Every structure is written in structure tokens, then in C-alpha cells.
Amino acid sequence: xxPKVEKALNEQMHAEFFSFYLYLSVAAYFTALHLDGFAxxxxxxxxxxxxxxxxxxDYINERGGMVELMALEAxxxxxPSPSAAIEAVLEHEKFITGKINELASLAFSENDFTTFNxxxxxxxxxxxxxxxxxxxxxxxxxxxxxxxxxxxxxDGNVPTMFLRLRHQPPWxxxxxxxxxxx
Numbered sequence: 001x002x003p004k005v006e007k008a009l010n011e012q013m014h015a016e017f018f019s020f021y022l023y024l025s026v027a028a029y030f031t032a033l034h035l036d037g038f039a040x041x042x043x044x045x046x047x048x049x050x051x052x053x054x055x056x057x058d059y060i061n062e063r064g065g066m067v068e069l070m071a072l073e074a075x076x077x078x079x080p081s082p083s084a085a086i087e088a089v090l091e092h093e094k095f096i097t098g099k100i101n102e103l104a105s106l107a108f109s110e111n112d113f114t115t116f117n118x119x120x121x122x123x124x125x126x127x128x129x130x131x132x133x134x135x136x137x138x139x140x141x142x143x144x145x146x147x148x149x150x151x152x153x154x155d156g157n158v159p160t161m162f163l164r165l166r167h168q169p170p171w172x173x174x175x176x177x178x179x180x181x182x
Contacts, residue, residue, distance in 0.1 A: 001065035005112045008103050009060050010068040015099055016053035020046050022075040022092060026085050035082060035151060045089070048129075052122070059118055082151060090130070097126040 027042035060067050079085040100122045107115040 001060070001063045002110050002112050002115075005103075005107050005110055005115055006060065006065040008106050009056055009065065009115070010070070012099060012103050013053050013056040013060070013067070014070045014072070015096060016049050016056060018072055018075070019049035019092065019096060020053060021072055023049055023089070025075040025077055026079075026089060029078060029085055030082065033082060038082070038086075042089075045129075052125070055121075059115075063114070093126065093129050097130060100126050 023042050023046035027039045027046060030036075030039035030042060057067055076088070079088060100119065104116055104119040104123060107113070107119060
């Protein structure tokens with residue numbers, strides 16, 4: 001495996017593991033505020049980020065590279081408001097999208113077309129992740145006030161808001177084996 005690409009893949013895997021931690025932290029924040037719909041959505045997002053990291057882990061191993069697990073920083077635990085937490089999630093997704101695009105560009109420039117092709121799944125996935133983020137939902141401009149009525153409305157309608165945006169893949173809303181609630 002190309003050493004530059006291997007290093008970048010390990011860095012991306014680290015970023016995906018951090019995303020897992022961050023989204024669990026956001027889920028805990030929403031749970032503390034009794035916003036169970038948002039908390040559940042963030043747990044699903046966290047599980048997806050863990051799956052992304054493991055997909056990279058497996059790819060590096062399958063291509064004969066060496067996986068490098070790096071220390072994770074503790075994620076932020078509190079936000080000024082629920083809408084600030086949602087905005088942080090959206091901004092983080094945009095950051096990850098940029099990293100994936102840089103990685104694909106590196107793979108292409110290094111003539112590692114197998115990795116470039118592998119990364120196309122991540123590129124499509126990031127487009128999808130940004131599209132389903134509540135901050136991108138047209139009605140969410142009402143959420144930014146963090147009024148109790150808006151919070152209750154959005155918390156109770158999280159799944160249906162996303163279904164209006166795009167048809168979900170079949171596995172998307174299935175319960176996680178490690179979650180207590182569905």
C-alpha cells in the first residue's frame with residue numbers, strides 16, 4: 001500500500017472514531033435534556049460513524065497496510081443550546097466531507113485507483129449524511145430559537161423529518177443491538 005495513502009486512511013479512520021465519540025456525546029447531551037428523539041437519532045449516527053471507521057480498518061488490513069489506532073480526544077460535552085449542538089453536528093459532517101474529498105484526491109494523485117474507487121462509497125455517504133442532518137431540514141429555521149414548543153415538535157418528529165428528505169436505506173431505522181430504546 002502506498003505509504004502516503006495508508007497514513008491518510010489511518011487519519012480518516014481516526015476521524016471516524018472521533019465522530020463516533022462526538023455523536024455519542026451529543027446523544028448524552030440530548031438525553032440529559034429529555035429530548036429522546038434527538039438522542040436516539042444521534043445514537044444511530046454514532047453507530048454509523050463506528051461502522052465507517054471499521055470499514056476503513058478492514059480496508060487497510062485487506063490491502064496489506066498497517067492499521068494505526070491513535071488516541072482520541074474527549075469530545076465536547078455541552079452546548080449553549082440544542083440548536084447549537086445540531087449546528088455542531090452539521091459543521092462536523094462538513095469537516096468530514098472535506099477530509100474524505102482530500103483523501104480521494106490524494107489516492108487519485110498517487111495513482112491508487114483501487115482506494116479511489118473504495119472512497120466513492122464514502123463520498124456518497126457524506127452527501128447523504130449532510131442531507132439528513134436536522135440543520136439542513138427546511139423547517140429547522142424554527143428550531144434555532146430553542147423554544148420549548150419547537151423543541152418538543154422537532155424531538156417528536158425527527159424520524160418523519162428525515163423520511164421527507166430522502167428515502168432511507170432499509171437498514172437505516174432498524175434498532176441497534178446495543179440501544180435500549182427504539
